[in-house]
């Protein structure tokens with residue numbers, strides 16, 4: 116990930132027109148819950164047991180196919196540490212989806228979910244979609260957050276819910292692709308999208324609120 120003192124990453128080139136839609140997604144949650152690991156598992160199918168805490172923010176790009184459409188995902192991995200909060204919340208704007216991650220073996224990370232949900236409400240577009248992810252479900256012996264607790268909180272917050280493991284590659288692809296599908300579903304449902312960030316990458320401005328898409332997502 117980026118190291119201290121390095122310039123913050125620039126978004127990928129939106130002029131690359133080889134896709135039908137572009138979605139900006141964010142990974143958020145406490146430090147060490149496994150956000151970077153989920154992203155690396157999804158984008159590169161790798162896992163590193165050592166912990167190198169993210170400095171500020173970084174991103175990866177991945178293209179997926181959903182119902183014959185090429186959807187380019189710009190996935191931002193935020194630092195969980197409190198001291199980077201001002202930098203990271205600046206990236207919430209224009210995000211269409213969030214993976215809010217906690218660690219099933221870390222009670223504090225679960226208690227913080229409510230605060231992260233408030234941050235989303237405060238800094239993001241109203242219709243941003245959120246999936247709550249209980250990561251490290253491979254650590255069954257160390258688990259302190261029962262699956263039902265996670266599901267209950269997700270329901271209360273109006274989010275979908277998955278447990279996953281970046282280490283054992285459980286539900287990782289499913290989590291990201293479900294988020295893409297939920298965004299598509301919501302776009303199709305919404306007839307009045309006047310305040311939505313543009314998903315149509317052709318002309319979309321990804322780092323700020325954008326004009327309404329000219330067509331709905333058919334994926």
Ligand SMILES: Nc1nc2c(ncn2[C@@H]2O[C@H](COP(=O)(O)OP(=O)(O)OP(=O)(O)O)[C@@H](O)[C@H]2O)c(=O)[nH]1
Pocket residue numbers: 144145146147148149150151152153163164165166167168169170193194195196250251252253254279280281282283
């Ligand atoms: N057992 C297990 N360990 C994991 C899993 N995912 C991540 N880890 C480990 O947890 C530690 C933290 O993972 P990161 O992905 O760096 O955590 P992060 O949320 O990005 O942390 P920050 O960058 O500080 O916000 C690392 O040692 C990972 O190897 C998992 O699914 N299972």
